[in-house]
Amino acid sequence: MDCIFCQIIAGKAPGEILYQDEEVIAFPDINPVAPVHLLIIPRKHIPSLADLSEEESPLIGRMVNVANQLVKSEGIAESGYRLAINCGEEGGQLVPHLHMHLLGGKRLSDALG
Numbered sequence: 001m002d003c004i005f006c007q008i009i010a011g012k013a014p015g016e017i018l019y020q021d022e023e024v025i026a027f028p029d030i031n032p033v034a035p036v037h038l039l040i041i042p043r044k045h046i047p048s049l050a051d052l053s054e055e056e057s058p059l060i061g062r063m064v065n066v067a068n069q070l071v072k073s074e075g076i077a078e079s080g081y082r083l084a085i086n087c088g089e090e091g092g093q094l095v096p097h098l099h100m101h102l103l104g105g106k107r108l109s110d111a112l113g
């Protein structure tokens, strides 16, 4: 098991688990680019968004729902936030386990690309 996010899920690598259920977990990004920078990931090792099957696609809704819960506890539900999924090399994906970035706590860059 050489996937760092699978290791965090298995408790074999450090990570402060902020949320978990049977399908999804969330923890802080190790290299935050905003005051709030969390990662929301499926427990299932899906390498990227491009590998998500149609049957698995409800997972994305669950991940968004978890984000919408976390922004309340993080105190940024009203100020605003951004959800981002990088996919593949040109999409800027570095860790090959599907994950959603939750960013907030400051005025985020207008630039998306």
Ligand code: AMP
Residues within 6 Å of the ligand: 004, 013, 014, 015, 028, 029, 030, 031, 032, 039, 085, 086, 092, 093, 094, 095, 096
């Ligand atoms: P991406 O570029 O979309 O693949 O984002 C990967 C993110 O994972 C980066 O923001 C990293 O800082 C973060 N990351 C990598 N390793 C860890 C780790 N062990 N714990 C928490 N976040 C990590």
Ligand code: ZN
Residues within 6 Å of the ligand: 003, 004, 005, 006, 007, 044, 045, 046, 096, 097
């Ligand atoms: Zn994995």
